Amino acid sequence: MERVPHGSEPEAAGIDFSANVNPETPPGIEAAFQGSFADARTYPDDTAPAYRRAAADYVDVDPGQVVPTPGGLAAIRLALSVTVSPGDSVLVPYPSFGEYAREVRLQGGTPEFVPHDELLDTDPSGHALAIVCNPNNPTGEAADPDRLREFVAESRAADTPVLVDEAFLGFTDQPTLAGTPGVIVARSLTKLFGLPGLRAGFAVSTGSLRDRLERARLTWNLGVPAMQVGTQAMRATEFIDRTRKRVRQERAQLVATLEDHYEIAPSDAPFLLLEVDGSVADLLAAARERGIVLRDARTFRGLDAHVRAAVRLPSENRRLEEVLLDV
The missing domain is CATH 3.40.640.10 (Type I PLP-dependent aspartate aminotransferase-like (Major domain))
Incomplete structure (x- = not known):
């Protein structure tokens, strides 16, 4: 059996939006x-x-x-x-x-x-x-x-x-x-x-x-x-509650900023699936050059024009918006 591709690039230069992992950890x-x-x-x-x-x-x-x-x-x-x-x-x-x-x-x-x-x-x-x-x-x-x-x-x-x-x-x-x-x-x-x-x-x-x-x-x-x-x-119940609130608010902000430029699937999760009007490979490369690592969603069955982006911290998400609106 072949291995299955996944997100996450620990050694990547820039901000890794390819893996849907909380950028924060509970205290202690x-x-x-x-x-x-x-x-x-x-x-x-x-x-x-x-x-x-x-x-x-x-x-x-x-x-x-x-x-x-x-x-x-x-x-x-x-x-x-x-x-x-x-x-x-x-x-x-x-x-x-x-x-x-x-x-x-x-x-x-x-x-x-x-x-x-x-x-x-x-x-x-x-x-x-x-x-x-x-x-x-x-x-x-x-x-x-x-x-x-x-x-x-x-x-x-x-x-x-x-x-x-x-x-x-x-x-x-x-x-x-x-x-x-x-x-x-x-x-x-x-x-x-x-x-x-x-x-x-x-x-x-x-x-x-x-x-x-x-x-x-x-x-x-x-x-x-x-x-x-x-x-x-x-x-860590307080940490969980705080994380849910942040993800909910940041996801809504990302959608509001990007929805006029990308078709975005409705999401309740800490990530967004975006349909790309153009070359996915070019977008991935251009974003990487500017320090943003996205998940190539073409590896998922049935998708051929999509990328996935995690919902991270506010400052990181603002940088993601800046790059995706400019590439």
Whole structure:
């Protein structure tokens, strides 16, 4: 299987708008990371009780429903490993996160691609799994909560589990589906808390699905630094509220400034998808020359004239506006 292209250029000169990562981190996180060193010299507690409790409080479920994973993608792979067998078909949205199709194929399954805005109207019968990205990446819109729950009910009736990737839901005020029967929720801590290299996340499910996830996960799959830093981050409620407010205000400002020059997809996420009238390659190169790194969204299935830009800090966003209005 080929690797899937992603954003993020740590060594890039300029401001990296290609990865949807919070440019800020919760207070005290660096000290928590440094303080984890001594405990990291022994094997971690495989039950991760404090981490599970923090995650449970974070999404309002019982700690027993939480399955720790090293990042959201690990939760996605774990979910597919216990639901998809060779020859199975899986409903996969597009354009959306490219790893879904790759992970389905790695399990021997076949992705059945459905437009992301039509997936909730698709019959889930006969599929081993249905995948929903909420909010969808790279378009940015969150699913209607009532329609999403209706789809979950339809899927349960069809005996089709639903995997809901909530990697960016923490940036919004939208309700989580964590703890909903028939659903596996995948959560990532690294984006909202600005720590993509930490690799911390978790899955949430109930009943037999939860039991299968817990039995299948790797032993010691979450390191001590990820446990301790993640536990503290998930309790940083003031930081979360402040981040949501900033993202909401800055996203609205970016749209108001750029909408007369670009077609912008409606977004509830910390990023915007822009349709380019002209050469995407030329825009990417011109922006890079002026210190702005954008995500080439042509790598997403179904897109051929788009770039994606993260919503960052106010001063950085003003620079993005300046460059995009001038290239």
